Amino acid sequence: MAPEHAPSFQSLEQIPVTHLKRVGPRIAERLDRLGIRTVQDLLFHLPVRYQDRTRLVPIRELRVGEDALVEGEVCEANIAVGRRRSLKVWIGDGPIGGILLRFFHFSPQQVTAFKAGARVRCYGEVRQGPNSLEMVHPEYRLQNDASAETESRLTPIYPSTEGLQQSAWRGLMDQALEWLGHLPPADYLSAEILAPLNLPGLVEALHYLHHPPLETSLTDLQERRHPAFLRLAFEELVAHQVSLRRMRTAQRAVMAPVLAGDGxxxxxxxxxxxxxxxxxxxxxxxxxxxxxxxxxxxxxxxxxxxxxxxxxxxxxxxxxxxxxxxxxxxxxxxxxxxxxxxxxxxxxxxxxxxxxxxxxxxxxxxxxxxxxxxxxxxxxxxxxxxxxxxxxxxxxxxxxxxxxxxxxxxxxxxxxxxxxxxxxxxxxxxxxxxxxxxxxxxxxxxxxxxxxxxxxDSLPPGRTPITTVAVSDTRRDEVISRVLKACEQGRQAYWVCTLIEESEVLECQAAEETARQLSERLPGVGVGLVHGRLKAAEREAVMAGFASGELGLLVATTVIEVGVDVPNASLMIIENPERLGLAQLHQLRGRVGRGPVESHCLLLYHAPLSEVAHERLGIIRSTTSGFEIAERDLLLRGAGEVLGTRQTGSVQFRIADPLRDQSLVPAAQRAADLILAHAPESATPLIARWMGHRENYGQV
CATH class of the missing domain: 3.40.50.300 (P-loop containing nucleotide triphosphate hydrolases)
Incomplete structure (x- = not known):
């Protein structure tokens, strides 16, 4: 329903998405999966990236790996039957320009539509096929008019869910932007707050991000450094700071016992x-x-x-x-x-x-x-x-x-x-x-x-540095020999099993099999096994045996990540370290080096390593400082994963990134103080806009 024919709503957060054209119960349910229930929710659902569909690229100028808009005439279309049935469409735009369009999911109507001589305009990633360049499942439009205009602005790509195509998102956003002009949302950040930062107003920022003009820097948008993005990230940081300040005020209003012991x-x-x-x-x-x-x-x-x-x-x-x-x-x-x-x-x-x-x-x-x-x-x-x-x-x-x-x-x-x-x-x-x-x-x-x-910020005296090395799992026999030597010298070792599959059952089975194999390969060494599915009494007995020195090797899953303190253990083997985050690797490594003996951590990786995994293992080898590792982990994975803030009931950011946007934090703190001092009536709706009903996580 268009704004001029709509019931009289007071604000965008009152307008359910079902008031938009072509949003029935099924589409509403799909939007609800993403937390989108109102027109305001829709407007704050920002593009994850943008595409430049403003320029037609001649097929002969295409480059592998780039997204491009091309147009050509259908030369041939047929259904290929091989390992996977597919529709193959050859199009060309001249005597030396041709590309193959490949569709694995298609209808009889599509086969009919791609008749020889039809003109088609399509957008997609250019790939190198066996015999020619190709696009797999490009977005396409059959051209009735050979001189059809190209897009006049950058095309937003939205985070989606099953059953919602990008064309549907753009149609919904066009309607939401109509509402934005008809019923602009309250801007809780005053000119006094925004002026020093040179950031746009809320309506301008939202409109810009959904309909970026052609001259916009694609890089600034992709990296979320454009002032329009920063404007929304800043408001989210302010909402968070206002919430924390209100929480702290509420906490301080509560009495607590004075714990004045005699010492x-x-x-x-x-x-x-x-x-x-x-x-x-x-x-x-x-x-x-x-x-x-x-x-x-x-x-x-x-x-x-x-x-x-x-x-x-x-x-x-x-x-x-x-x-x-x-x-x-x-x-x-x-x-x-x-x-x-x-x-x-x-x-x-x-x-x-x-x-x-x-x-x-x-x-x-x-x-x-x-x-x-x-x-x-x-x-x-x-x-x-x-x-x-x-x-x-x-x-x-x-x-x-x-x-x-x-x-x-x-x-x-x-x-x-x-x-x-x-x-x-x-x-x-x-x-x-x-x-x-x-x-x-x-x-x-x-x-x-x-x-x-x-x-x-300092370790107790007597702790010895831990030497960390990465070893390919092709050298497993050498590693086992090293464990045997350490145990023969009266030292103890950990062997941590991890799997690529996220399954506790499979991980425990892998640990059990590893313990069995190592028992056979390490004669005279007591081998214990600890995993999450072991009964507490059994686990306690194994841990006691390892702590007393009765067991020389403890095979375990990552349940030993924290809390285990055996000073005589000086060797840590971690299998598949490439699947663990830096913080978890650092925690596991910290199970050794707790006594006066030189300790070692061997990262038993499986080649080939991804670029990120290679960088992660390089970092854990080069430093033992938890604070440095936290900073580097943050750069690699982002704040949500590092801090566990994606848990239910925890703070989550929708747009702001605490690392990328940390320069905005001091200004956000000052803005929160100004709002609570001079416009306290704005605090609750501002928090509701960005955090919904999640502010109550901090109630006392």
């Missing part, structure tokens, strides 16, 4: 430790201790590289809560990591009279009921577990502190749910959020502006 437990733990804290650890411990003395909830993100000593920092924070008579909960993303925390903290705290409780998904029936009673009564002063800790039936008597490890693996809803478990005294517990996946400061400012940041 006795902490002093006794320090006296019993066989090592001294590093200056970096001491600085972070002081920052956390000061936060816990406040009557507002601490929200602190603790970063530290693999092996930097975050666990002892967490233990001291937990003891401060216990000294003040409050409970502490420590949540980890996997049973294996939560088991490791339970084992480490038990060794440190049991001599002090504190016995940590462990709660995981494996606990059922009466055993689980008894654990829940201990937590609810306050008998369990320190509870360690997985996501099981924030299930509805878990109630704390007086929760003072929540510690969340490897927070990027949890949706934000999950960590916020623990805030609701403050117990009888009301208010919210303090939160300490830890990660061994270093986050570049520019990203931390963007994604975690609601959190205070602490960084352990």
């Amino acid at each position: 006795d437990l902490r002093q006794r733990l320090r006296a019993a430790l066989p090592f001294r804290l590093t200056p970096a650890q001491e600085r972070v411990v002081s920052e956390i201790a000061a936060d816990l003395l406040q009557d507002r909830p601490m929200q602190r993100l603790l970063q530290g590289d693999v092996g930097a000593g975050k666990t002892i920092v967490a233990a001291l924070a937990a003891l401060q809560s216990l000294e003040a008579g409050r409970q502490t909960a420590l949540m980890a993303p996997t049973e294996l990591l939560s088991e490791q925390h339970h084992r480490s903290l038990s060794a440190w705290l049991k001599p002090l009279g504190v016995e940590p409780l462990w709660l995981a998904g494996r606990h059922k029936g009466r055993e689980r009921a008894e654990l829940l009673d201990a937590i609810a009564s306050g008998q369990a002063r320190l509870a360690i577990g997985t996501h099981a800790l924030f299930q509805d039936d878990v109630e704390f008597r007086d929760l003072g502190l929540v510690i969340i490890d490897e927070q990027h693996r949890f949706g934000v809803h999950q960590r916020m749910k623990l805030r609701e478990k403050g117990g009888q005294s009301g208010g919210a517990p303090h939160q300490l959020i830890m990660t061994a996946t270093p986050i570049p400061r520019s990203l931390a400012m963007t994604l975690y502006a609601d959190l205070d940041l602490s960084v352990i």
Whole structure:
């Protein structure tokens, strides 16, 4: 329905897509898959790239690998029957210019339409076929008029879903742009905010991106550096910053217990430790201790590289809560990591009279009921577990502190749910959020502006550098011999199995087969096996055997990525490292180099490597700095994958890229402050435009 014949809507977000021509229930359902329900949603669904269909290219000038618009006369068309049935159409535009159009999906009507002498205009990628240049499934139009005009502007290509062709997208966008002229959306960014950045207004930017004029730089559009793109990316960053500031204000309005312990437990733990804290650890411990003395909830993100000593920092924070008579909960993303925390903290705290409780998904029936009673009564002063800790039936008597490890693996809803478990005294517990996946400061400012940041930026003394080398899997026998030699010298090794297929079952089967083969090839070496489908009791027994030195080699899937600490292990073999991200490779490598002996990591890759895989393995070989690896990983994969922000309940960016657009972040922070100070009524609709109903991930 065109705007002039439409009901009286007040804004674009009120207009359902079903009010557009040719949008029935089926098309509406396909648009809904992409989160498009209104005309405003449609307008903010931006092209993923653009094509230049403004110039007809003579067939003789075509180049392989380029997209091009060509026109010619059908010379011949026939159906070829081979491995795949196909329609082959030869067109030419002169005595020496010809190209083959190939269609694997076609109808009888198409075969009839491509009659000899018909003129056809088509657009597609030029490929080198067996005998000539060709285009496979090009977009085409039969020309009734030989002098038909070419496009007058660049052609947008939209992210799509099954059943929606690009021609349908362009028709829908033309209608949406009519509505844009009829009912322009509110522009929440004032001239005062936009002028210093030299960015266009909202309506101008949207119109430009859907109908870019011919003179626009295709490169600027493709790389999303054009001012029209930056205008929308900037508004999204502002919406995010406004949301984080409102979240932080709401958090600070909630009371929290003042955790003023007498220091006795902490002093006794320090006296019993066989090592001294590093200056970096001491600085972070002081920052956390000061936060816990406040009557507002601490929200602190603790970063530290693999092996930097975050666990002892967490233990001291937990003891401060216990000294003040409050409970502490420590949540980890996997049973294996939560088991490791339970084992480490038990060794440190049991001599002090504190016995940590462990709660995981494996606990059922009466055993689980008894654990829940201990937590609810306050008998369990320190509870360690997985996501099981924030299930509805878990109630704390007086929760003072929540510690969340490897927070990027949890949706934000999950960590916020623990805030609701403050117990009888009301208010919210303090939160300490830890990660061994270093986050570049520019990203931390963007994604975690609601959190205070602490960084352990040095490793404890005595840690030896890890040497990392890449080895082709054709040299597998040499690698096995190296494992045997290390074990004969009294050292231990890990062998990590990964598969190209995303299947836990297949990965576990591969690990089982690898363990069997290595047992045969390594006489006299105890070989253990750990994977995600192993029962917890069996896994615990294997890990205990490896930790005690009874087993020389531990074959595992990536479940050992975090939390396993065996100082005598000095050799790490990672199969198919090309399928893992840099952060995961760094985490796995961090299982060795935890003692005084020189350690090695062998990346057993399968050739040929893709360009990205080759670069990734080169990076992991050249540096052991988690922060440098995080920066490089960010460039390779983008913020969403590196930080795990694609999880349900987590922050996701639709247009902005925290790396590409980091220069806009300071201005976005200033703009957020201006909006909240002078136009607070704009905050909610601005957030709704970009984040929908997702802002509640931060509610307390």
